[in-house]
Amino acid sequence: MNRRTFLSTSASVACAALIPFACQRRKPEINIVTRLVQQNDKNIPRLLTNQEANTEHTWFGGVVDAYGIHSAGHTAAFIRDLTCALLSPQSAFFQSEHILECLIYAMQFMLKQQHADGTIDLHTTNFFSTPDTAFVMEWLGGVYGLLKQSHSDRYAGLSAMLEEFILKAAEALTVGGIHTPNHRWVVCMALARAYSLFPDPRFIERIDTWLREHIDIDPDGQFTEKSASIYSPLTDRCLITMARLLNRPELYEPVRANLTMTLYYIHPNGKVVTEASKRQDQYQFGDMAPYYYPYRFLALLDNNGQFAGMANWIEATPKKITSCLMYFLEDEQLQQELPVVSPLPTHYEKFFSYSNLARFRRGDVSATVLADNYTLFSFRTGGAILQAVRLAAAFFGKGQFKGEKLDVQDGIYVMSQKLDGPYYQPFPEEEIPEDGDWEKMDKEKRPKSEIQELETTISIREHNAVFTIDIHIKGTDRVPIALELAFQHGGKFKGVEKIKDVKDAYFLKKGFGQYILNGQTIEFGPGQHQHRWTHLRGAEEKLDAMSVYLTGFTPLLWTMTING
Numbered sequence: 001m002n003r004r005t006f007l008s009t010s011a012s013v014a015c016a017a018l019i020p021f022a023c024q025r026r027k028p029e030i031n032i033v034t035r036l037v038q039q040n041d042k043n044i045p046r047l048l049t050n051q052e053a054n055t056e057h058t059w060f061g062g063v064v065d066a067y068g069i070h071s072a073g074h075t076a077a078f079i080r081d082l083t084c085a086l087l088s089p090q091s092a093f094f095q096s097e098h099i100l101e102c103l104i105y106a107m108q109f110m111l112k113q114q115h116a117d118g119t120i121d122l123h124t125t126n127f128f129s130t131p132d133t134a135f136v137m138e139w140l141g142g143v144y145g146l147l148k149q150s151h152s153d154r155y156a157g158l159s160a161m162l163e164e165f166i167l168k169a170a171e172a173l174t175v176g177g178i179h180t181p182n183h184r185w186v187v188c189m190a191l192a193r194a195y196s197l198f199p200d201p202r203f204i205e206r207i208d209t210w211l212r213e214h215i216d217i218d219p220d221g222q223f224t225e226k227s228a229s230i231y232s233p234l235t236d237r238c239l240i241t242m243a244r245l246l247n248r249p250e251l252y253e254p255v256r257a258n259l260t261m262t263l264y265y266i267h268p269n270g271k272v273v274t275e276a277s278k279r280q281d282q283y284q285f286g287d288m289a290p291y292y293y294p295y296r297f298l299a300l301l302d303n304n305g306q307f308a309g310m311a312n313w314i315e316a317t318p319k320k321i322t323s324c325l326m327y328f329l330e331d332e333q334l335q336q337e338l339p340v341v342s343p344l345p346t347h348y349e350k351f352f353s354y355s356n357l358a359r360f361r362r363g364d365v366s367a368t369v370l371a372d373n374y375t376l377f378s379f380r381t382g383g384a385i386l387q388a389v390r391l392a393a394a395f396f397g398k399g400q401f402k403g404e405k406l407d408v409q410d411g412i413y414v415m416s417q418k419l420d421g422p423y424y425q426p427f428p429e430e431e432i433p434e435d436g437d438w439e440k441m442d443k444e445k446r447p448k449s450e451i452q453e454l455e456t457t458i459s460i461r462e463h464n465a466v467f468t469i470d471i472h473i474k475g476t477d478r479v480p481i482a483l484e485l486a487f488q489h490g491g492k493f494k495g496v497e498k499i500k501d502v503k504d505a506y507f508l509k510k511g512f513g514q515y516i517l518n519g520q521t522i523e524f525g526p527g528q529h530q531h532r533w534t535h536l537r538g539a540e541e542k543l544d545a546m547s548v549y550l551t552g553f554t555p556l557l558w559t560m561t562i563n564g
Contacts, residue, residue, distance in 0.1 A: 032315055033335055036325040037090045039318045044085055044093060047078055051102060052109070061105030062113070065123075072113045072120040076136035077323070079106050083143045084325045087150055100158065107161040110140070114165060118172030130176025131183035133169050134190035138241075141166060141193030142326045148197075149330070163198075170194035174206045181224045182231040182238075184210045189238035196245040207242070215239070217254040218354040221261030226355065227279040228265055228272045229286020232258055236294035244331070252301065255294055259307060262291065264350045264359045267366045267380060270313075275368055275375050275388070276357050283375070283387065283543075288313075289320035293327050297334060305342030312341055349462070351413075356406040358413050362465040365564050369460050371403030371415040374540055376458060377469065381564025382520035385488040387545050389562075391471065393554070394480040395454045396421035397538030403458065416457045421476070422448035452476040454554070466563040471556065479554040482534050485524060486545035491517035495525070496548055502534060506548045513548060524562045528552050 050063050052070060062070035063078045082103050085093040093099045113120050115128055122132040144162040147155045173191050178184055188207045195203040216224040225231045236255045243251035265273040270288055274281045292314045299307035315321060328334050350359045356371040367379045375388040393399030396419070403415025424446040433440040453475040460469050473481065489504070495513035496506040506513075512525030528550040535542060552558070 031335070032318070033088075033325070033328050034090050035315075035318045036322055036328065037084070037088045039322045040081055040084055040088075040325055041092050042319075043081060043322060044099075047081060048102065050074075051078065051106065059109060059112070061102075061107075061109035063106070067124075069123050070109070070113075071123065072110060072136055073122065073132065075106050075109055075113075076139045079103055079110070079143055080139040080326050081322070082106075083146060084329060087146055087329065088325075095154075100154070103158055104161070107158060107165070110136075110165055111161060114168060118168035118170070119176065120169075126179075130172055131178050131180075131186055133172055133176070134183070134186040137166065137169055137173070137190035137193060138186075138237075139326070140169075141190065141197060142330055144197055145193075145330055146326070166194055167198060170198070170200070170203060174202050180231075181216050182227075182235050184213065185215075185235050185238040185242075189241045192242045192245045204246075207246070215251075215254045217257060220352040220354040221257035221259075222276075222352065222355045223258065225278050227274075227277045227281050228262065229274050229277070229281045229284065229290065231279055232262070233290035233294060236291070240294060240297055252298065256298060256302070259291070259294055259298060259310075261352070263306060263310065263345055264348060264352075264361075266344075268346075268361075268364045269380075269383065273359065273368055275370055275378055276355055276373060287320065289317070292321045293324045296324075296338070297327075299338055300333065300336055303339045305339055306344060308338040309341040309344050312338060313344070351406075351408050353406070356403070356415075358406065358408070360462055360465075360467075365465040367462070367467060369406065369413045371406035374400055374402055376401065376403060376415065377460060377467070377562075379467065379522065379562050379564070381465075381522060382518070384491060384515060384517040384520035384522050384564065386485060386515070386522055386524075386562065387488055388484070388486045388543060389469070390484045390486070390540065390543075391456070391458070392482050392484070392536045392539035393419075393454060393456070393473065394533070394536040394538070395419055395476070396452070399454065399479070399536065400539045401456055401458070412459050412461045414457065414459050416455065418456075419454045421452040421454070423450045425449055454479060466561055468559060468561050471558045471560075473554045473556040475554065477554055480531055480533055480536060481552045481554060481556055482536050482539070483528075483550040483558075484534070484542070485548040485550075486543040487515045487522070487548070488517070489544075489546055491515045491546065493546070493548070495527075499532075499534065499549070502542070504546045505534060505542065506546070507532075508548050508550055515546075515548075520564065522562065522564055524548070525560060528558060 052060050052062050059070035063074040065071040065074050082099050085091040086099045088094060119128045119130060119133045121127045122129050126132050140162055147159045173187050188210050191203040191207050223232050223235050236258055239251045239255050243249055272286045272288055274284050274286050295307045296311040299311050346361050346363060348361050358369040360367040365381045369377055374390055377389040379386040391401035401417055404417055407414050427441045427446055455475050457472045493515055495511055496508050499505040507529055508527035509529035510527045512523055515522045530552045534549045
């Protein structure tokens, strides 16, 4: 039997063995570790099929990503999950020789992927990458620790390869640079893991060098990147690991602040608010699974009932949190029973001034008001989602509305934008370049004339889950305006008219429109229709959504309501 046949046969046998687990209903008496082990076991056959089985292949033993590229990051996660199965007595793969063999092949791949300086590549963007090396160190450092805890000589060969990789990687992390704010804490987390396994004062020195820049969290509890579904929970995880392994309890404080804030960033369906993100998760539908480990850890550490409630809610879907199994196996305190659960907030109005964001929950209704963002408002009731309300003016190619700051006055949220559109006079004669090169004549040095102005003020107020939006635009007259209401795909409209030459676009010409999805309705209006231009010059591209447009000209004073 060749290796590929062996893998295929093993996967089939494993699937058959795991069918009873898949059919069982969750039983309250089964603890979270057992449930995670069971879910991890279900994943193993799929993981094995993703490992390169051709012994003649350059990247034999590696795991491919979604693009078919053999990836160090995916292989590190593979090593994590297989090791958890290998070392868990509840697992169908406990002490499996075949799993151990696959792990050895995977580590051989990792060592082959590692550059001489200790770094690895993220083939989608970063090469000889310190931060991406740190990302894989989170899992490989944890795996090495678990193997040592097992006190078994059977894993000596695998441990030796892990040690080689970790020590080379740690050398890179003591000198390598980063790209983004969160990368600092990922590098520090990886060095904390390396130090806990192989104490070296240089690792601590590098951690302290990064920490001197201070943790980038504002008084609202928000990190710089505002990435609520990716990098905020990642940063929480990194800070917890540093605090735990290095005995630095002060690093728990920013995690507490972020987790407290995040309680008010959750939609009724469990998705997290991402509109304010400065990273790739902006406007994406992220869930709360990445927050599971931070919420559970701090719930136990602080005896916090609300954090316990959130952890308890997230773990109801164990297939999304299987990656946390490693944390339970390396830290038995995480396995303790959660504190008594306190209710999670579901009825509130919360203003986060440093984030220029206000959040509203009224049971199944969830809404967000934002400044410093092209989306000024979003709303959902049940599964019906208004992803974004956006405003644009055809004003010198720069009229997409982006409120400068969000203020609250007597319960009314106000944001504004002031624009000017000048014309430019001849360049100062004494500074005209001999070759007449336009690019050498700085526009800002030209005198300005015929300066046009446009001032937009938007006010939003809420009463009993009904939101009223007042839009006032003054200054230059006859400027075309378009208001976009972008609804999630899948629903149906009433009261709107399809735009023939634009995909998934509609006019609300008068009265009120309705968006209906699975019995849930969002009502909006009244309509306005003074022209047919929807994608104004200088405006952002239409969102990938079912967009309804209201159009008009300045001066403009509109009032519209949105409710569920």
